[in-house]
Amino acid sequence: MSHRSALLRPLSAAAVTAVLVGGLAACGPKGSGSSADSAPHKGGTLTVLDQGTQSDFDPARLYTTGGGDVPSLVFRTLTTRARVSGEAGTKVVPDLATDTGEPSANATVWTYHLKPGLKFEDGTAITSADIKYGIERSFAPELSGGPPYFRDWLVGGASYQGPYKDKSKDGLASIATPNATTIVFHLTKPEGDFPYLATMSQFAPVPKAKDTGADYYKHPVSSGPYEVVENQNDGVQIDFKRNPYWSAGTDSQRKAYPDRIDYTGGLDASVINQRLSTSAGADADAVTIDTNLGPSELARVRNDKDLASRVATGHFGYTDYLAFNPKVKPFNDIRVREAISYAINRTSVVNAAGGSALATPATTFLPNQKAFGYTPYDAFPAGATGNAAKARQLLAQAGYPHGLTVTLTHSTSDSSNEGPAVASAVQDGLKAAGITVKLAPIQDSDYSSTVDSVKTEPGFFLAGWGADWPSGGPFLAPIFDGRQIVANGANFNSAQLNDSSVNAAIDRIDAITDHAKAAEQWGALDKQLGQQALTVPLFHPVYERLYGKNIRNVVISDWDGRVDVADVAVK
Template sequence: MRRQFPLISRRVATAAVTAALIGGAAACGPEKSGDGAQGGGAQGAPHKGGTLTVLNREPQQDFDPARLYTSGGGNIPSLVFRTLTTRNRENGAEGTKVVPDLATDTGRASEDAKVWTYTLKDGLKYEDGSPITSADIKYGIERSFAPELSGGAPYLRDWLVGGDTYQGPYKDAKGLDSIETPDARTIVFHLRKSEGDFPFLATSTQFAPVPKAKDTGTKYEEHPVSSGPYKVVKNTGDGERLLLERNPNWSEETDKERHAYPDTIDVKAGLSSAVINQRLASAQGADAAAVTTDTNLGPAELAQVAGDPKLAARVGTGHFGQTSYLAFNPKVKPFDDPKVRAAISYAINRTSVVNAAGGSSLAEPATTFLPNQKSFGYTPYDHFPAGKTGNADKAKELLKEAGHGDGLEITLTHSTAQDFETSPEIATAVQAGLKQAGITVKLEGLEDNDYKERIHNVAKQPGLFLAHWGADWPSGGPFLAPIFDGRQIVKDGANFNTAQLDDPKVNDEIDAINKITDLGAAGRRWGALDSAIGEQALTVPLFHPVYKRLVGKDVKNVVISDWTGVLDVSQVAVK
């Protein structure tokens, strides 16, 4: 399922990590997102210089703007690739706003939001000092359509006129007529349908400029031409080691979002969660100026951190727009009966589910499908109030009305992988809660690849399974449309509308909201639509994840936005 960042298992505590956490280290920093940017990490005002080390599990593979699946700037890629727009580099909710990057504004829309026009800033340069032009952005987008450079966000293929058949500039040098560049600073996009969220999409790396003369096709990832504050000087092991140094032709005058304090950024990947957290906690040598962008603390580690105020001060808290939920397939009995789906909704014990996900420090109970953030249009509702531990009496009442007065036997499909959203522990917690309402749950655990293939295959999809969805940007559109727009049902590929809902009223409302360029007004409509769909009990929202991550003792200027939920490496300074 689409999401910006991998959620690393919370269950990573080891004896070595625990010993390191007990040792502690001196520092002060943010305990929650939204703290002042100057409050994070080592004392004193941030300044330029030094080396920032990034310790990650996942390598930064396919380091080509066409192939990266990132939005909002995307942390490490954001240091090398600038885009038409980017996310506001601020803590908490302020960080969910889209702001200009290479462009002078976030885009000028036609009345129906089908045509978007951007003007580039003056003085933009690549790492070699050559100017960045609108033609370079057009070419960068077009090469993302090439089959050999697949992997990036898929929206442009669906949104741009002619994008559904275009195969990239290597096969069609003419390019896309739906992207116009009337001069070196102007670029115009013609869309097949209204898309008020286009400024959000323009944050994805497909909108990074690529000079045609420097394009080396599939080898471009080895040395992509930088438009950002850093350039690639080493890329080994397909992103396992990525060394970045300053781009001398980057100008802070044209880039108000990235601070680029360190001289060098050294990204080391392929490490285990336990090793990463141990090194960050010990903070010895280069690790004192280290961070991670993909590894969380686990429950046991957090318990140790809580006992050490100095170490706890180095824990940053982040929220990313994601919901973990139970998904129904109404084509499978007994889930075709709304009363059965409602009964299960009433019976769910969210307290035990949250505990299985690592506790309240790592998961927040959910009763809405949209994440509990204003930018998504979050509108509180609870159509099937289960309380903290489930409403067994109401569930039994509905089951009796549905003809299951003697109880009900069902199967819940989940992954056997230790991915906390769909893990055996979550499934077991659901099973125990439903038992109180007379619902006997048989657990069907599948190897992760088999699980994903089953739940996204219309022909094989089970009746009840664990699922999760994370947004590519903080708006209701990329959250609700892929799951509930009937026109996005895929019968011969990966289908995410698992309820197979094809309601003309829902489809029409999605189209109507997409015409709105006022994000506040659009958000209110997304929230109302979420509530209306929620009444059908097509899903049972379970929880929203919370990120808890350590930083080294010499790290300062920690900024964690609600767009990504993780530390923004473009803001970090080192002592």
Template sequence: MAEPARSRHLPVPARRVAAAAAVVLLAGGVTACGPKDSSADGGAGATPHKGGTLTVLNSEPQTNFDPARLYTSGGGKVPSLVFRTLTTRNRENGAAGAKAVPDLATDTGRPSKNATVWTYTLKDGLKFEDGSPITSADIKYGIERSFAPELSGGAPYLRDWLVGGEKYQGPYKDKSPDGLKSIETPDAKTLVFHLRKPEGEFPLLATQTQFAPVPRKKDTGTKYEEHPVSSGPYKVVKNTGDGEHVVLERNENWSQKTDEERHAYPDTVDVRSGLDSSVINQRLSTGSGADAAAVTTDTNLGPAELAQIGNDKELRKRVGTGHFGYTTYLAFNPKVKPFGNPKVRQAISYAVNRQSVINAAGGSSLAESATTFLPPQKSFGYTPYDPFPAGRTGNPAKAKELLKEAGYKNGLTLTLTHSTAKNFETSPEVATAVQEALAKAGITVKLAGLEDNDYKDKTHSIKDEPGLFIGHWGADWPSGGPFLAPIFDGRQIVKDAYNFNHAQLDDPAVNHEIDEINKLTDLDAAARRWGALDKKIGEKALSVPLFHPVYKRLYGKDVKNIVISDWDGVLDISQVAVK
């Protein structure tokens, strides 16, 4: 996820779940969250009850409410209250929340021996908001309409994975009664998916909103977002200002008996978006009126707010801590001199001062120092390693030694490309910290700051990609697959559009191992293989991992039952209750 979690498959306006900056942790720690339905003093863990209105204060507007156009994956954000999918994430804190569990389906899917065919059976008693039954045909149609060009924006993995998906143009253009033939519905409760290649992580993909059911007769094309038909605990009763004000009320035909993951405690969910982040944090801090029962799903605390919170015991209790699979790193393009020389890349790896980089991003508690490309969560297959151990502050002497071996005994001059946007991943401050560290190893770094859109276009173009730039990537679901494959699979190099394989690595052994891991339906075994592959790639010095972020978000004083999983590191809106 290059921006923040984009892969080759992702469109340019990728989702922004990780776009906001992580922030400095509070001295002395904070209360993060308690288990679902926990009983403890204070708002976070107090016994939840039904009723009341939950207010959501967000920076990014919910610009559409069409499941075909949403880029969400099993997360606990606002759309998950309206759209159910075949599977969803386990709504638990931390690592336990990084697993897929059944949602509309009775299980997470039954694979064929080679994981190219996946079969699902729907639960009994599933209904839309109008009381009509949810059938396999509704889910098939919901997926098919996500292929329509006019409904672009959602995750496009199915176009690559499903047999015939690369040519299918959706039901508006394809009028054949069978639709996309690689999705079979032998009866009203069964779906069978035929894939082009083995995909052991299909249950994780099935959390995407493209798997939400859509009744064909209620489909109004591009206007469907104005009143989508709910399959979840809430229905949309108001959507104004292009998503700036969305109001959800209970879907009376939703049954808790069929949905073990969502609690739907509040009667109403009132979503206000397009707000300035400082305003959001101030309102949550003050907690006046409706803001006492408010949360945010996209806005982190900033340094000013943290200074205030650090001196306020009650506010410190209302800070949730989350981890999302995300890495900021230096990216090398070996096609550009001198980065084709591995000794040069290794020298830079030794020269980097990660502590100064983290300080530039906001402080030592803002992020976790990274020596691995994979984030430090078990679900990704995280395997601790450091192929070029230089400590937290770097090893300039070792870097100089390698430069000499590479033929640069008098040092060299390089250009580092970065974005001028004020975000924590590629900020000018981070670039300056890298510049200063490399100077100690005899490497003169010229900074090339670009406006954010120009930065994205240049760094993702095979033709224009610089030799050295600050990159960032996050996963579409918690696994090493959507983390390593888009960046290092040679078959995903894109020559005429957005390319994310910055090193243009096309190693048959790496490609083969990716295929072999994708065959595994035992995701714990697959995770171990992803970790081993991460180490193998890391030894090639094609990137320099810098840090993994930590998220800090405030919630209102009357909000209870805070659940934050390692799936996306944000508060799960489907679990909260209000006083």
């Protein structure tokens, strides 16, 4: 993942990694009543149309969490998300395991037991050794691409090189398998969020005898409701059919209505939305996972009753914001940062991001969702259009009675919320406070590597962050934990904050295994950090997704804001 999160910058390119959203509820098909026509049925072929591709379709290399996307059709994990719309979909539930994990008293040891009757696509039993081996493969250098948590969290993970180089009998000793249905993880530090990590594709079982190394992506062995028939051009086109050994009796989350699923990636966004709008032939049975409706498309759709009934709204924990580097003048002066915070015109910024249908104004760094610990606050009340008088007052105190000039770095991508439109809106909005903003565009392909490097990080730039799972930990820690500052690599702690009290608070909350209690503490920490004006939260994006006219049972949870392909049905 290109990271400004583990699950990312807005597509076009999240090139990355993913597409996200921020907000609250979700909706399914408008016509999903009790009639036979609207009820989901088994059978048929589902078509998936995406901008991105399913490259490196290997559970070790993927960066997916929670389930609900294409890999979850094939790869089951110890836990997954609850496959329901809205806030309830942010909860972790068992998948291959009987529960979400049994923590030790200090949350440094997590134990899981497998459900009975689990089988691979060839009918062989899934064991704890298969899950251990699947995780160990993700440490192999030739299978890189997955998340960093395993090296950080598992004892011995920092130096482990995977099973291809390590020929020892026990492999990574911090993953123990006392019997075929039990697996135990020993962690370097308390981690109350471990059940969320256990939703990642690296927890999918891989039978050692069927491992083909770097070629495994061509036909990975399925533990889910579908198996790969053919993978063309490294994930551009993948055909799936039912896995005859998958049992709904062991999987309450994936409905698996269609008999087959045809996936096509590498398409243009306008082509995808046009095909879904027209819904001709197989496109009537189609959905998209990564393609949003833009402002002009959304306006057209809303004027068409039929199309409007085929739009689902998704929300994901993501915040677009202005980042400061306090090591660069004049941003080393908190009064300057506060002045900009007061001066910001969020109305113009939201309009630049597509309007209120596609963006919600933000005054907190945490997304406005309960699962993250959202606690409403506004440290520097700017109103809808900015508080120019308060900003001028602070600038005068900082030694700039006649205003000042600053440079704002942004991406050149027109499809990114870090691009020219939002940058120009910030520029225009700060004028009233006497702040002249010079725009400094950087080619989109070089943007992340520039702003996420301590060596090249500018003083003032557009950024965005989304969490790998719906919790305050993966949202606040990468941005504000001083121990996560990376001197020679991708660094997301833009303010380069290294406050021992903040670091200690993060450790304390990490150890809490009760998610509701932890969320409350994350919210309090967010409010505390907000007083330091290290960022200016701008908005949380909202995603509007069109789907084909024959699609039923649309589920979009607040976990990642995407259509759950394992739950949709075709008419």
